[in-house]
Amino acid sequence: MTLIATEALTKRYPNGVTALSDLTVDVSPGVIGLVGANGAGKSTLIKILLGLLPPTSGRVSVLGIDPTSEPEQVRARVGYMPEHDCLPPDLSAAEFVTHMARMSGLPRTAARERASETLRHVGLYEERYRAIGGYSTGMKQRVKLAQSLVHDPDLLLLDEPTNGLDPAGRDAMLNLIDRIGSEFGISLVVCSHLLGEVERICDTLIAIDGGRLLRAANISTMTKASDVLAIEVTEGADALAARLTESGLDVRAEGRDLLVPLADDTTYDVVLAAVAALNLPLHRLDQRRHHVSDLFRDTAGEPAHVG
Ligand SMILES: Nc1ncnc2c1ncn2[C@@H]1O[C@H](COP(=O)(O)OP(=O)(O)OP(=O)(O)O)[C@@H](O)[C@H]1O
Structure with missing residues (x-):
């Protein structure tokens, strides 16, 4: 209607x-x-x-x-x-x-x-x-x-x-x-x-x-979850980025976040394994959400x- x-x-x-x-x-x-x-x-x-x-x-x-x-x-x-x-x-x-x-x-x-x-x-x-x-x-x-x-x-x-x-x-x-x-x-x-x-x-x-x-x-x-995974570690971001790249992920840094494309649940496993191998303090790991303010950018x- x-x-x-x-x-x-x-x-x-x-x-x-x-x-x-x-x-x-x-x-x-x-x-x-x-x-x-x-x-x-x-x-x-x-x-x-x-x-x-x-x-x-x-x-x-x-x-x-x-x-x-x-x-x-x-x-x-x-x-x-x-x-x-x-x-x-x-x-x-x-x-x-x-x-x-x-x-x-x-x-x-x-x-x-x-x-x-x-x-x-x-x-x-x-x-x-x-x-x-x-x-x-x-x-x-x-x-x-x-x-x-x-x-x-x-x-x-x-x-x-x-x-x-x-x-x-x-x-x-x-x-x-x-x-x-x-x-x-x-x-x-x-x-x-x-x-x-x-x-x-x-x-x-x-x-x-x-x-x-x-x-x-x-x-x-507008705000539905995107197909990008955001990872924030309190230290060792560069080492993690290198490790994730070695694992075949396309890593992009944005502010304090590392962003990787989310293919399926195995992406989470790859990220968690890399964080554990480097023994890094993981602060946040979640699926990126769009912001409504994007309305005004586009x-x-x-x-x-x-x-
Ligand atoms: N009665 C009117 N005669 C001439 N121009 C008008 C009239 N009413 C509004 N306007 C003009 O039309 C445009 C749109 O005004 P309108 O009041 O619809 O906007 P608005 O988004 O509601 O803004 P605001 O929150 O400031 O009221 C403005 O440039 C305003 O100056």
Whole structure:
């Protein structure tokens, strides 16, 4: 099933800025990280997905619906947490989230119940009757998250949800987002300019730069174990390299690691035998994993189906 599909999606603002250029992606349900530097076009894409902005050209569908022609149908099934502060300071979280539930069409009592339940999920139950104006930044972010969840959406679009938070607050927010994805089975698109932040909780990454797709990939594919064995000894690396070469392995040094191609399990045996013969202190022996930051090094990414 396709969660979000775009085809040659382009957005040019009236001032001539091209915020999105020929963007083609096809993403399956899950937790998706949308990463890119400030100005890369993330917020523009989110607004198009919500049907708040029309694209200049190209096609887009969200949960199988075209937000350009059926924005209300999309917004009934999608929750949105905006990047900037947009909360009424004089209302309590309970009043505000209840209001948002009413706006989505729930009757008064159901809206109140649903608001309480949602505020409990985001950890604001005890504080829900206090005015939002007195909340910390972390609490305000949680109110924004609660209002995006209150109508029980199938997809959440979160624009920089950790904005303005300190490291502990970021951690707490990411854990909360992770829990929402796994416990409620909701798909999420998490926008961030920090790759390290989203890779922790996402199964798919879409990287954009200057409005163009840099790469779209499944994280498990990106980080899957490679066919290289990394060996780290605390001393005697040169002697070990020579010994492994004698044994017929193609050895390459990288920092403190020696890398050898992993043919099959006998490669482990050859390495361990060489380490034992030289009586070296083996610090680490494992299969190399790719890093998600490789996404940004390789700009030759093709528009791809991911998920
Ligand atoms: N309403 C607008 N009118 C004109 N230009 C705009 C408008 N909104 C955004 N832009 C420009 O489009 C480009 C993409 O902006 P966008 O906000 O989508 O990026 P972003 O990746 O979300 O960055 P940020 O995290 O800084 O918001 C930027 O150059 C921005 O200045």
